[in-house]
Amino acid sequence: MKNQNISHFHDIHVHAATVQEWSQDYNQLTAGLAESSLIQLTTPRCHVFREQINQRVVQHGVAPRGKMCFAVPITVPGTIRMQGREVDDSSLFFLQGGEEFMFHMPLGMELLAITFERDLFEQALAQTASAKEISQLLRQPVIKVSTQRYAEARHRMLAAFSQALLSEELDNSQDREMALEQTMLGELLQLMTDPACDKQQRTPSSTRSYIVEKCHRLATAQLNNVPSVDELCQRLQVSRRTVQNSFRSVTETTPVNYLRSVRLNGVRRTLMSTPASRLSIGDAAAQWGFYHLSHFAAEYQALFAELPSQTARAAIGGCALA
Structure with missing residues (x-):
């Protein structure tokens, strides 16, 4: 891969500053020593990171410009709000590049975030039969998808991410980078094109x-x-x-x-x-x-x-x- 980084922190501010390309502040709300982990992979057209924080945190910032930004909750241990919407284990997060966001993250939450170059995502979207419907769906910061299919897709995405980490030392080819990008793109688009995903959903901020x-x-x-x-x-x-x-x-x-x-x-x-x-x-x-x-x-x-x-x-x- 172009860049791989595995980090552990005892300060959420250092953690936030280490997330590549994101302009954001993390605010710790619960008392005690912070412990967190951040694993990042970067390819020429995609940035993937997995993070976990042991404290309750509110994240506030701006999504990277020129990108299409998704996040997949891995564990949902408590009350979560993304852009004012309540989140559960069948929720997919989405932000347009340059969009301001506020995310309330409970103690111990873990998530996988995937950021694509806009051109890459739009080219893949154009090849789907539901391009217009998905574009409409992407006006929402929280997208509800099929719980069962989401669990399966999450498993495959995490496996692809882990495999990419393991292959770093063995293979630095463009094929590996493209495979990771295409897996993440394919899984996310499949979730949103799935008939079980309501394309007309409109979840207002509370x-x-x-x-x-x-x-x-x-x-x-x-x-x-x-x-x-x-x-x-x-x-x-x-x-x-x-x-x-x-x-x-x-x-x-x-x-x-x-x-x-x-x-x-x-x-x-x-x-x-x-x-x-x-x-x-x-x-x-x-x-x-x-x-x-x-x-x-x-x-x-x-x-x-x-x-x-x-x-x-x-x-x-x-x-x-x-």
Whole structure:
């Protein structure tokens, strides 16, 4: 293969920065040391990666431009929301290149992601009998497919991915690369052309997911003046109970804990991307709305299992996330 990488991490921010071509932030929501794995294969026209994270995480970013991006959940251990839609073990994720996304990933979830060059995917799509119907279906970020056939396709895709990893040392031919690309393309297109897949499905984003995502954006837009939960309720013109219930349903925590965790993750990224000589911990915390250093340090340690002073800082001219 053109590029193969197998990595294990104890920090979700380093993990997120290591996923090739994706511009995204991972925010850890549950307390404790993060442990994750990331296995990547890249061919000239396709990028495949398998990831697993032991903590609950919200992913926010932009899909690679000029690509067609799919993800296949391998394990679904809890509540999942992709672009505001509820996900189960018969859900296929899809993003257009350049599309902004938000994905709520539960503890221990594992998924397989496949990103194709747009031209490659569109050429394969044009050769199917259901090209127009599938193009219509791909307006949805979550596509429900046949549970049984999805399980079979998932098994074959994982086997092809594992075989490609094993053959790396033995064979670096273009035939191997094309075989992986064609297997992934074929399985995904077959799932969507299958008669059991409803081509007219339209799954709307839930109101609860909208409230959570709107609060997430508002709380990170004005870092020096972070709105309280009551202020967020006023801006969204909803009751505090509605906001509380929305966060419980989507994130399995309270709005206060969720928004604090997102801001703590922001501090962590800031610390890891700046040298200690250029930005103090106190100033980094203040940038994200934390002004009481002792309280901040305790909350930071409770979430990440280390003090802010123990977090790796960037070297001069470098970045701990690189």
